[in-house]
Amino acid sequence: MARVAVVTDSTNGLPAEVIEKYDVRVVPLQVVLGGRLGADGTDVTPADVAAALRAHVSVSTSRPAPAAFEQAYAQAADAGHDAVVSVHLSAGLSGTCDAARAAGLDAQVQVRVVDSASTAMGLGFPVLAAAEAAAAGADIDEVAGAAARAVARTNALFYVHSLDALRRGGRLGQAASLVGSALAVKPLLHVVDGRIALCEKVRTATKALARLEELATAGLGDAPVDVAVHHLAAADRAAQLAASLRASLPGLASAYVGEVGAVLGAHVGLGLLGVVVHRR
Numbered sequence: 001m002a003r004v005a006v007v008t009d010s011t012n013g014l015p016a017e018v019i020e021k022y023d024v025r026v027v028p029l030q031v032v033l034g035g036r037l038g039a040d041g042t043d044v045t046p047a048d049v050a051a052a053l054r055a056h057v058s059v060s061t062s063r064p065a066p067a068a069f070e071q072a073y074a075q076a077a078d079a080g081h082d083a084v085v086s087v088h089l090s091a092g093l094s095g096t097c098d099a100a101r102a103a104g105l106d107a108q109v110q111v112r113v114v115d116s117a118s119t120a121m122g123l124g125f126p127v128l129a130a131a132e133a134a135a136a137g138a139d140i141d142e143v144a145g146a147a148a149r150a151v152a153r154t155n156a157l158f159y160v161h162s163l164d165a166l167r168r169g170g171r172l173g174q175a176a177s178l179v180g181s182a183l184a185v186k187p188l189l190h191v192v193d194g195r196i197a198l199c200e201k202v203r204t205a206t207k208a209l210a211r212l213e214e215l216a217t218a219g220l221g222d223a224p225v226d227v228a229v230h231h232l233a234a235a236d237r238a239a240q241l242a243a244s245l246r247a248s249l250p251g252l253a254s255a256y257v258g259e260v261g262a263v264l265g266a267h268v269g270l271g272l273l274g275v276v277v278h279r280r
Contacts (some may be wrong), residue, residue: 002023002134002135003082003083003137003139003140004081004082004083004085004133004134004139004143005023005081005083005109006024006086006127006134006143007025007076007084007087007100008024008025008086008123008127009026009027009028009088009089009096010027010029010039010040010041010261010262011029011089011119011123011261011263011264012120012121012123012127013119013124013258013260013261013276014124014127014128015258018128018131022132022134022135024127024131026041027064027100028040028042028064028068029061029062029263030062030063030064031043031048031059031262031263031266032061033049033052033057034057034059040061040263041261044262046232046233048262049262049266050232050233053266053269053270061266063094063099064096064099065099066099066100066103068099069086069099070103070106070107072084073107073111074108076109081109082109082140083109083110083111083140083143084104084111084140085111085130085134085140085143086100086111086112086114087113087126087127087147088100088114088115088116088123089118089119090115090117090194090195091115091194092117092193092195093194097115110140112143112144114147114148115194116151117151117191117193117194118151118154118156120156120228120230120260120264120274121154121278122154122156122276124256124276125150125153125154125228126148126150126154129146130146133145133146133147153279154276155277156191156274156276156277157215157274157276158189158230158268158272159186159187159189159205159209159212159273159274160187160189160269161205161271185202185203186201186202186203186204186205186208187199187200187201187202188201188208188212190215199215209237209273212241213244213248216275216277217245217249217277220251220279221251222251223279223280224253224279224280225249225252225277225278225280226255226256226277226280227249227275227276227277228255228274228275228276228278229242229255229256229273230258230259230264230272230275231259231260232271232272233270233271234271234273239257241273
């Protein structure tokens with residue numbers, strides 16, 4: 001058994017088989033659909049959120065309570081782990097890291113919280129790096145260090161049809177000034193220092209998606225990279241984008257394609273296409 005357990009949250013973007021392979025413990029955020037509260041990924045799915053958005057049903061989210069992390073850390077201790085590295089979505093987007101740190105103060109094992117400064121596979125790649133290090137027998141410093149290095153080598157960009165969901169959720173950051181001109185431009189956004197910021201403004205959706213690929217692959221050459229393509233209710237376009245990225249990245253080591261979770265779907269809205277690049 002690995003000495004160090006890895007814990008993350010439900011916005012991590014990793015495929016279920018990867019979570020299972022490395023026995024990563026996942027603490028869910030909460031989603032409220034029209035007054036009904038449920039756990040991200042179990043009680044509330046991306047399809048539920050997409051349907052609610054289409055029907056103009058109110059959707060909101062909240063961080064896990066510290067008690068949920070306390071339980072995850074206690075389970076890790078009971079399973080025989082010596083320590084926990086807890087890797088979570090950006091503290092600039094959620095209070096999840098704060099809840100994890102609060103729970104870690106009284107945990108039965110040493111807990112190290114790592115802020116991924118991102119979400120989706122911008123979080124998932126650091127979680128995977130931590131899990132691989134833990135599986136190899138690394139100690140808490142080494143596992144946390146592996147996650148932190150992956151954070152520094154990961155870049156997330158995305159396109160949304162509308163800024164409405166991000167505006168309602170208060171997650172626009174520097175891109176908030178775009179709201180008034182959202183109908184005139186198609187914004188490309190990225191995560192900078194843990195917050196959502198404007199990357200570029202493009203005139204049409206077709207040009208925006210082409211530019212998204214250009215920006216994601218710029219300067220990579222044949223360097224070894226991992227890529228993730230995310231979407232919400234846009235599976236065909238995500239598959240097309242992933243195929244194009246595979247063709248244009250000779251150093252591609254692995255590619256993940258998947259729908260974002262319910263919490264992220266609530267904040268980005270329908271039609272999301274995102275690309276996360278992790279440089280090995």
